[in-house]
Amino acid sequence: MNTGGTITAAGPRRRIAGMLLCAALLAPSAFAAGPAPSLRIELTPQAGTPASPGLQVRVAVDPGDAALGSLGLPVSLGPLANIAARVDGVRMHDAAGEVALAVSDGPADGLLGSRQRLWTPQRQTRGEVTVDYTVAVSQETVPGPIWDLRSEARGISGAARTFVLLPQDAREWRVAIDWNLSAYPRGAQALDSLPAAVRDGGTMSLEALRSTYLMAGDLHALPADLSGATGPFRAASTAQTPGYDQRDLLVWSEQAYRQLSGFFREPELPPFTTLFRTNPLTDKSGSALPGALMSTMAVDLPREEIEQLLVHEMVHVYLDGLEEQSWFQEGLAVVYEVRAPFMLGLFSSERYLAGINDTLRTYYSNVRKDMPIAEAQAAFWTDARARMQPYSRGGMYFLVTNARLLHASGGRRSLDDAVRAFLDRRRAGEPVDAATWVAMLEPEIGAHAQADFRALQDGGLLVPPEDAFGPCFRREQMPMPVFELGFEIASLMQVPRVIRGLDPASPAARAGLREGDRIGNAVGLDGQQSDPSKPIVLKVERDEGVVEIAFVPQGAPFPGYHWVRSDVADGPACRY
Template identity: 30%
Template sequence: MSGARLTLLVVALLGAAAPGGAAKSDSEPELTILLKPMALDTAAGTATLDVTMTVPAMDVAAGQKLFTQQNMAPRMAGPQELADLTVSDAQGTAAIESDNGMGLRSWTTKRGVNGTMTVHYLARIDNASDGSLSSIPHVDGDGVFGVGNMLLVAPMTDKRYRVAIKWDLSGLAPGARGISTFGTGDVTLPMGSLSRLTFAMFMTGQIKQAPTKPAGGFSANWTGDPQFDVAGAMGWSEQMYRFMSRFFADPSEPLYHVFLRHSDVNPGNGVAAPHAFVLAYGNGTTAEGVKTILGHEMTHTWTTADFGKWYAEGNAVYYQAQLPWRAGLIPIDKYVRDINLTAARYYANSAINAPDADIESRFWSDMRYSVLPYDRGALYFATLNSMIGRHSKNKRSIDDLIRVMVARAREDQPVTEQAWLELLGRELGEKGLGFHRAMLAGKTVIPPSDAFGPCFRRLQGKVRRFDLGFGGPEVKRTTVIELLRPDSAAARAGLRDGDKVEFRMSTEGVFRDPDQTLTVHVTRAGKSFNVTYLPRGEPVVSYRWERNPAVPESSCR
């Protein structure tokens, strides 16, 4: 996890998009979505998206749920509104009722809905409701961005459909375009689950693009005015994506869209989905920072899985700087720094020995558990890399196993923990399986000296334990300081019990760097001010890696 990013891991395959009008058979029902953006007011930060969704082959009894919509996200001031919502089928208009839920809103039908269902509504987009996730619908410059689960209702059906996405841009100024995760303009997706719409991303308006004329699968899109070198960062990312596609043995380069939108609430955060990523930019966003984020997030295009964060996030951290270095896009010292920041956060984590089974229930509330599978997973893969190299006399590496898992996903075969364990067992036998079980049980992972290749060697040292200085384990929810520890750096910096605090930088990012100070915005007795301190406690044993000067860099990639 880099910065305040939240990675949404979606395992539904998107399928290849084809231009609208592709032939279909009667056995392939087609769901149609018509998107008409209008009433765009850049100054007010408001817009409306007129949505018409036509869904064939529905069979919903009276009193049952018709569809749902995600209407809230962290720190939103109010729900994402869907106005003037109507439903009809061959019998005419159907009366519906909403539970007005906050978070996930549901609608039920008062009579049976059968055959082709048409849903029409207006999605009202208002920047005044913006929250901390970059995927929240937002007006930026002369355009609008949003994610599927907030802009589109999700029909309550497990049927598979072709999906036709169509744009009506008559409500925008000339030159406007519409782009989604699936491609530019009108697209038709092959038969598949509707879950692929959940985190699909959409942008419309006066869209700027890099490269200006995409020649491969990569493109970056934005409608605002980022104050950093977008072209430079996206040119680097395009090269990185092309290298990754070759590395993971794609038959052809798949689509990948980066969407950029402004945020005053939480600049620097990003949300990942299959074949797409949205980054919120703002004060402090730099081209170098964007490159670091995308090195991690683009890996998810190939390695996402739903059987453990240790796998999907662990291998993304393992590769996030390694592949750019192997591609010749970053210097070796930057790669070494990335290794050491990951190791430092892992060994400084007081929950280092928590079993994997405890992570899911605490992931969103306890910062220690939020970062643990990222760091532990990365060092797990590094350790396996060394074990496989030694076992095969350097003829194989962890790359070979990961590529098999990627190929399974590409061929629509199950990508499961059992599939991974079968690979691991064939490669390393009980020794590999035993190491895997120990990792899941929470045993400290200490990669061998050569885990990252012969160019690097391991050193032992000390790192100070990360310690905010206050609160219990659920520190991610802290808004008022309590349980301040008198001997902590926070107390020495002047924080007090009862202070209202707002974190204006990523605590996860500060956790990763032992030398990074933390600034909190404090409100006390009607006065507001900032307090900056180094959130560290007692020293603990740690490991880091350095360049081995006896081995030429050319032999390590």
């Protein structure tokens, strides 16, 4: 199986990545009706020790030939709470002086069911309008999409949708972003994921602007001088990882990006911005937005784990425009976060096997593995067990599909070939939805195409065949205890965290946890589910003080499967 060839850099291409939103595409020129409206965003980090407490923001708006309406910011975004509440002192001015503002909340019809807090001018504005305010960094302790404005010793970062007030306007805009970095040490830099075409004077939708990442500070950067960056790949980090050098991680990121572009047969290198920051809430997390990704890591997270997460998020860039349901996007990303680096020689066979077994364990140990996938996707931010289904069950579906293709073709065709063919359909402007995917598989794997798809959708059990991963690995059955907290999972997914529905016979109760206990620390439930044998430590706030309670969240065993090394020597035959 061909793992792709080399490619050369070319002009900017439009990319949309991630499953949580659908950003508008860039526009190549202004409207014929007149000059495009324009926005200039000026950001000044507030001085702080060691981290900035927030930003001073000025948004200069030239609405062109239309009247300026309301400017908005989400009240919340799913689990990301108090977004608009962190904005203070909003004032608007135009050529005639200060403009009075009325503040209101719109309907809950936005991204992730969000409401917009709207600042509406109480008279018609004249010419360019400036809006000034301050915004504090997030101090929330509930994990969610990593869009929120956060800071640490080396800098500040976030997605524009969580701190930039923008007009409620569907037109295409010219956009400029400027930073005042006087609060940081000499040599501080800034990086954003604005497309090169926009930086060169082109236009974009405000929804695409909301989906832009911004970072500034004393950055680890690639290239070292971001002001002179001309290539398609740019990266920066404010993360603190004593175990390894962030600069080395950035270099590895560019290597992976170039090889993955070849693996997926990209005709040109897509523009790509990669940002890293420390995660104070969970061990790791990632989010892909148009042409960019943000990855976060705990201080003590091994480099191998952040590399795997990085590849996962990069894969979303190459899947741009394919079937948008999360089981498809996340399932393929779970498979290719280990398969693509393994086929390219970036990961060892041991590392590949560990990644495969992690997916298997996460799937078989989940008590919600039999729920319909549509219900799982609807409960993405309210039930961490449901949230894993698009990832682990989607991944299992594609692992099974890979095995079917290999078996039917005598090892000549794999999932890689099917995905590349699907990408070719997208480039040709042909349909690339789930129905087309299944229909494309039917000539090769017959009735299995529909049967496996129905198992994915309905919650049927998925088991890769014994030879699914080639001659170097063999299947073994083993009991896998399911992940079971022993109380309502929502107790740890909302603030305040209060234990509800405690089973008195559960390991948590036997360890001393009580109904109604208040929990002071965030728990990374996604990572915990991949290995229920790892203890959970809760900091329980009681009248007598804080009590630490540890327990192992294991329930009844489920007969699952994992793969181990066979007697076949490591070599090219293992890349199957």
